Amino acid sequence: MVDESSKLQAVDTIVSAVIDDVGAGPRELAGAFERLGLGEDEADRAADLVHRAHGESVRLRRREHEIAALFSSARELAEVRDADLLLDxxxxxxxxxxxxxxxxxxxLDPExxxxxxRTTIGAVSPEFQHLLVPAGRGLVSEIVESRTARWVGRYGSYPPQRHEPTVDRAVEAEGLVSxxxxxxxxxxxxxxVLFVATRRESVFTPEQISVLSALADHASVVLQTADMLRHLRRSEDEARRALGRLTEHLAERDRANTVHQELVQAVLRGGGVGQIAKTLAAALSRTVTIVDADAxxxxxxxxxxxxxxxxxxxxxxxxIERSRSSGLCAIVPGRPGRAGDxxxxxxAVTAGAEALGALILGPGDFELGPVDRRTVERAAQVCALVELQLKAVADTERRLQSGLVADILEAWRERxxxxARRARSFDVVPADLDTVxxxxxxxGARAAAERLLMRLLRGQGLVGECRGYVTAIVDSTRTTMDAGTLRERIAQxxxxxxxxxxxxxxxxxxxxxxxxxxAARTxxxxxxxxxxxxxxxxxxYLPYASVFDADAATLTAFLDATIGAVRAYDDEKGTELLATLRAFxxxxxxxxxxxxxxxxxxxxxxxxxxxxxTILGADWRDDERLFRISLAVRLDELAHGLAGAGAGAGAGAAVSAGGRANHP
Structure with a gap:
């Protein structure tokens, strides 16, 4: 007769065999069934039920663990933003x-x-951790092509046409089988593709495939999110760059509007090109130099x-030449190592085909954008308009002064x-003018010379062209530049x-x-x-100017006819007869x-x-003939040295002749 306590112990043994991870053994179960009074057939059926219940309990507990893991993974998807950390x-x-x-x-690389x-756990070989599988090769490519799960119990038995040597070496290095x-x-x-592998031959159950597929779905979400974030960041960067470009464009436009208004005001106020240079330099934060056609x-x-x-x-x-041809602002290529210059x-500043000069811009704190370059081009156009205006005014003033100069020199007594009334408009009193x-x-340079002298002598005299010469009539008491300085400035x-x-x-x-x-004859x-x-x-040169008022051809003919034969004789014989004639x-x-x-x-x-x-004729020393020869000799000295240089040349020639005294 089995007591109640023994029955309870038997039931406890059976329950433990069902729910514990390590259930009761066959002997313990048989003892428990015997204490419960079960026959042999009933005990076998009961043991089979207990084993099946234990298997189901283990499966349910594993499923619970898998579901908990999936829930944890899903929670991390919502909380963690680091894609690499999530994948790990x-x-x-x-x-x-x-x-x-x-x-x-x-x-997978889509291209x-x-x-x-990308991520591994349990791999030990570097070759496997950085494995790259070519398209169409290996188990992984089959999974990509079929879009379904695939597994192999023994990798060595996988179809050979799919094998890839690099993959095979990596699998062998890790000792993977399934x-x-x-x-x-x-x-x-x-x-x-998400992979699991064992170093022993294994069989993968549908439950395992399902769980791994769920985790692969989570990984897909991570990759999608990471890709979306990359696109968002790229879009954000593009939007930021677009905003920067728009901001720069608006700043350029504001600068252009400011410069345009100031240029208009500069022209209306008569500020000239100097005000244009200052306005453009202030707006573009760089030096601006305006040069004429001769730099x-x-x-x-x-x-x-x-x-x-x-x-x-x-x-x-x-x-500058490119700008002149195109009419556009031209960027000067950078020169490494020459930042200072x-x-x-x-x-280019142009008016039709006429080149008036150029605007030269130095480096600044920012690069010149399209709007800035258009601003520079507008400034060049305004410069051209101002230059044409100034040139027109100067040409008008030049014509008026030229007419006034001609009247003073030729019609003062009559008019x-x-x-005098006309001269007062130029701040000049004709009675004070005393020097020509x-x-x-x-x-081709006379007009430019006149404009220069008009600037230099403003209020000090009058300038004009008369009988082919640029003529200045000045008040010597007010003039700050002498004739030599004026001549040098014109030549320059x-x-x-x-x-x-x-x-x-x-x-x-x-x-x-x-x-x-x-003065004109001289x-x-x-x-x-x-x-x-x-x-x-x-x-x-008063004596010569009083005697001669001839052109170059006439004067050259006179010299050749008078002493040309002596010069020709010296050239031919190597004598110094002309030097002797000068001294004579x-x-x-x-x-x-x-x-x-x-x-x-x-x-x-x-x-x-x-x-x-013998050369000139026996009468060469007659009064009239000698007078003409003397003039010719003096003019020849002027042509070879001027003012004392002729005498020096004559003395030098005389000394040279002295060294050849025995050579007539």
């Missing part, structure tokens, strides 16, 4: 749930269709002196009162040699015409014998004085004079 946790959780040796996740291992992979899907696309500074925001010539390097000159941009300067300037401005002739002061305006006539005389690039006075003229036709000047014996001089008589 997912792979680790799959590793724990599946109880396998190696778990890893491969990501190359290659799969690269592999299960499930795809990570999003709509119609495959993002990658001379017209205005500069940094204070460079006007009329200073700017040395343009090859890149800058080429950029940089010219950032240029814009003195009218001329005449400048022989190349025809026009880049041509200039001859300047100054007449003696006049006591009244009525005498200015005669002074001009003498200028023609000096031009005729090839003299230029000098400043002289009429007093120095200087010594008032005295052979004795000539010998003393040349330090020769008198007989030597007489022999040379006889040779000259």
């Amino acid at each position: 946790r997912l792979v680790n959780r799959a590793h724990e749930i599946m109880g396998c040796d190696v778990t890893y996740l491969s990501v 190359t269709r290659e799969l690269r291992v 592999l299960l992979g499930v795809p990570m899907l999003t709509g119609d696309d495959v993002l990658g 001379r500074v017209v205005a500069d925001s940094a204070g460079t002196a006007a009329n200073t010539t700017v040395a343009l390097d090859r890149e800058t000159a080429a950029a 940089a010219v950032a941009a240029v814009a 003195g009162d009218d001329i 300067h005449v400048f022989a300037v190349d025809g 401005h026009t880049a041509h040699p200039v001859l300047g002739v100054t007449a003696a002061p006049a006591s009244s305006p009525a005498e200015l015409g005669g002074r001009f006539t003498l 200028a023609r005389l000096l031009e005729a014998i090839g003299v230029t690039g000098r400043s002289v006075s009429t007093d120095e 003229v200087r010594c008032n036709a005295s052979p004795t004085k000539t010998a003393r000047l040349l330090r020769f014996h008198t007989n030597t001089v007489l022999q040379r004079l006889e040779r000259i008589a």
Whole structure:
């Protein structure tokens, strides 16, 4: 008879066998069934039920653990934003749930269709941790193509056409035998594959495949979210860049509007190109230099002196030419290692086909955008308008002054009162004008020379072109520049040699015409014998100017006809007869004085004079003939040296001749 306590112990043993992880053994169960009074057949059926109940209990507990793990994974998806950390946790959780040796996740490259291992747990070989599987190879490619789970109980028996040597080496290095992979899907696309593997032959149950598929879905969400975040960040960056560009564009537009308004005001106020340079420099935060067609500074925001010539390097000159051809602002290419001399941009100042100059911009705190460049181009156009306006005003003033100069020199006696009234509009009193300067300037540069003198002599005199010469009539008591300085400024401005002739002061305006006539005759005389690039006075050449008023051809013909034969003889024979003739003229036709000047014996001089008589004719020493020869000799000296240089040349020639005293 079995007591109640024994029955309770038997029931407890049976329950423990059902619910515990390690249930009761067959002997314990048999003892429990015997105490309950069950027969042999009943005990066998009861034991089978207990074993099945124990299996179901284990399965349910495992399922509960899997569901808890899935819930934890889902919670992390909502809480954690780090994609790499989430994937690591997912792979680790799959590793724990599946109880396998190696778990890893491969990501698919949508362009190359290659799969690269991204996260691993349990792998020890570096080759496996960085495994790259080519498209169409291996178990992983089969999973991608089929979009379903696949597994192999023994990797070595997998179809050989799918094998890839690099994959085989990695699997062998890890000692893997069985592999299960499930795809990570999003709509119609495959993002990658989640794998578990064991180092022993295993069989994977539908429950395991289902759990791994659920985790793969979570991984898909992570990858999708990461991809979405990347797109969002990219969109944010693009939006930020677009906002930056818009901000820069608005700033450029504001600068352009400001500059446009200030340029208009500068023109209306008559500020000239100097105000344009300052306005543009302030708006664009960089130096601005405005030069004319000859690269001379017209205005500069940094204070460079006007009329200073700017040395343009090859890149800058080429950029100005491009701007002149296109009408657009041209950027000067950067030159590494030459930051100190940089010219950032240029814009040509043109009016039709006429080149008026250029705007030269230095480097600034920001690059010139499209709107800024359009602003520079507008500034260049305004410069052109201002230059044309100033040029038109200057040309009108030049014509008025030229007419006034011509009237003072030619019609003062008849129209003195009218001329005086007109001169007062230029802040000049004709009665104070006492000095005439005449400048022989190349025809194409005369207008430029007149404009320059008008600026230099404003309020101090009048300037105009008269009889082919640039003429200035000045008040010597108010003029700050002498004739030599004026001539040098004209030569520098026009880049041509200039001859300047100054007449003696006049006591009244009525005498200015005669002074001009003498200065013009002196200028023609000096031009005729090839003299230029000098400043002289009429007093120095009064005798010659009074005698000669001829052009170069006539004067050259006179010299050739008078003493040309002597020069030709010297050139042919190597003698110094012309030097002897010069000394003879200087010594008032005295052979004795000539010998003393040349330090020769008198007989030597007489022999040379006889040779000259042979060349020029026996009557060459007659009064009229000798006078003409003396003039020719003096003019020849002027042509070879001017003012004392001729005498030096004659003395030098005489000394040279002295060294050849025995050579008639």
